[in-house]
Amino acid sequence: MKTRYGFLIAGGAVPLVLGTFIRRLPQANAVVVERFGRYTRTLNAGLNIVVPFADAIRNRIDLREQVVPFPPQEVLTGDGLVIKVDTVIYYQVIDARAATYEVTSYLRAIEQLTVISLRDICGCLDLERILSSREEISAALRGILDEATGKWGIRVNRIVVNEIDLPAAAREAMERGTHARNDGRVVRLGAEDEADKP
Numbered sequence: 001m002k003t004r005y006g007f008l009i010a011g012g013a014v015p016l017v018l019g020t021f022i023r024r025l026p027q028a029n030a031v032v033v034e035r036f037g038r039y040t041r042t043l044n045a046g047l048n049i050v051v052p053f054a055d056a057i058r059n060r061i062d063l064r065e066q067v068v069p070f071p072p073q074e075v076l077t078g079d080g081l082v083i084k085v086d087t088v089i090y091y092q093v094i095d096a097r098a099a100t101y102e103v104t105s106y107l108r109a110i111e112q113l114t115v116i117s118l119r120d121i122c123g124c125l126d127l128e129r130i131l132s133s134r135e136e137i138s139a140a141l142r143g144i145l146d147e148a149t150g151k152w153g154i155r156v157n158r159i160v161v162n163e164i165d166l167p168a169a170a171r172e173a174m175e176r177g178t179h180a181r182n183d184g185r186v187v188r189l190g191a192e193d194e195a196d197k198p
Contacts, residue, residue, distance in 0.1 A: 033055050
């Protein structure tokens with residue numbers, strides 16, 4: 001009778017012990033493991049063995065592409081106007097160890113670097129150039145971010161300048177300029193028609 005209970009207890013303890021040794025990770029995830037406070041390895045998808053009480057999980061990281069919209073930032077243009085520009089960043093963690101140990105918060109670091117770089121780039125351009133060259137601004141931002149985030153284990157796949165919000169006075173001035181150009185074309189076309197008549 002006692003041996004039967006012994007087998008039951010041992011049979012129940014085996015899955016419990018194995019559950020602490022074996023970790024299952026889903027696809028596109030990585031786990032940074034420390035042994036006694038020091039980095040030892042990065043666990044990838046599948047079954048992994050972890051030594052209880054010695055190994056500790058430091059960080060779980062999603063390796064899929066992440067999409068992060070940043071709030072609109074006030075930017076001073078080269079011609080002295082203050083505009084708001086919002087961006088969307090597409091990035092991916094490619095090295096979980098570097099993303100854990102090389103920077104405190106990689107998302108905050110990416111955001112701050114984006115804001116600073118956006119202000120630098122737009123500060124050299126006038127409003128008309130900013131409005132007409134979003135792709136160039138995005139490419140310049142991506143180059144700057146790629147250079148900085150590579151050592152953090154991050155790859156910036158794409159940056160989109162989503163929206164440029166103009167101050168009301170600048171918007172009205174642009175509308176007046178558009179109307180004036182259209183009115184000038186109408187007057188010019190009317191004058192050409194008069195000149196063509198015999």
